[in-house]
Structure formats: structure tokens, C-alpha cells
Amino acid sequence: MTDGGRIFDPGLQPERTALAWRRTGLAVAVGAIAGTRVLFPTLGAGAVVVGLLGLGLAALLVIGSTRRARRAQACLLEEGNLVSGPGGRLIAAVCIACTSVGVAALAVVVGAHL
Template sequence: MTDGGRIFDPGLQPERTALAWRRTGLAVAVGAVAGMRVLTPALGAGAVVVGLLGLALATLLVVGSMRRARRVEVALLRDHCLAAGPGGRLVATVCIACTAVGVAALVAVLAAHAAR
């Protein structure tokens, strides 16, 4: 339904989405710190590397989500649609990076376990 020529609801959906991305970034950061603490007995210094990679990913996620929120807002206010919006690169990047960090941690734990 349109309202005065607008084809989007001017509610708080973009803001809620931005907040959800921030929560996701914080969850990745907490997971990285928790993983670093849990993996330290098995990996030693390798756990710190995995944890720092996770924290770097969380930082990139929060910064990327802020940029994405600004682009969504501009696209909605200027073009009244998301056709010129940010796309799905951030989602794909987060999925690939989280999978890569998880696989790296799994390989490191299995290698440390096999060495015993």
C-alpha cells in the first residue's frame, strides 16, 4: 500500500535491522573470546590467533553493518526502494568468514588432539 507516493513503510524496520546486525557483531565477538578461552588448553598460542581473527571479523561486521544501514536509509529516502540498496555482500561475507574461522578452529583442535 502506498501513502502519498511512498512505496515503503517509513517505520523503524531499517533501524531494527541495523540493531540486529550490531547484535550479531557482538555475538561474534563474544564467541571469539569464549572460543579463545576454551581452545587455549588445546592450542596454546593458536587459540589467541583464532580469537583475534574472530574479533577482527566482529569489528568488520559492525563497521560493515553501519555502512550498510546508511546505504539502506539513503536508498529508501532517495529512491523509495532498495533496488539501488546494498545487496547481499555483507551477509555472504559474514557466512564465509564465520565458516572459515570455524573450520580453522576445528582443524587446529583435531591436529592438536592427533599430536597427543
């Protein structure tokens, strides 16, 4: 964990962050599967489409977080800091997508019971 005699990261923060994002991706996948199961009686084949979109989002999250972790590691090795590290577009995209799917699913379920 040294580069030219200097310690760039005394802990394992990038590794722990990468593992946390993988867990988040798995949680999104499980939520998509559970949502498909709950919405299937109401939406039918539409629930499968929503579930597949959720699984695609989970895959995007896992792949994107892996790429992000590699870029962060490269920044730390080359520069010793994350000043020019990866941005927060992945986080923003996942938050917006999950919120949108959740609100849409809630509207469908509430609308079906009215």
C-alpha cells in the same frame, strides 16, 4: 518518515535490521573470545591470533552493517525503495569467514585428541 508527501517505510525495518546486525557482531565477538579461551590449552599463542581475527571480523561486521544501514536509509529517502540498495557482500563474507574459522578450530581440536 515522509519524503515529499509519500511514506517510504511505515515501519522501522531498517532500524531493526541494523540493530540485529549489531547483535550479530557482538555475538561474533563473544564467540571469538570464548573460542580463544577454549583453544588456548591446545593452540597456545595461536588461539590468541584466532581470537584477534574473530574480534577483527566482529568489528568489520559492526562497521559494515552501520554503513549498510546508512546506505539503505539514504536509498529509502531518495528513491522510496531499495532497488538500488546495498548488496549482500557483507553477509556472504561474514558467513564464509565464520564457517572457515569454525571448521579450522574443529579440525584442530579433533586432531589434538586423536
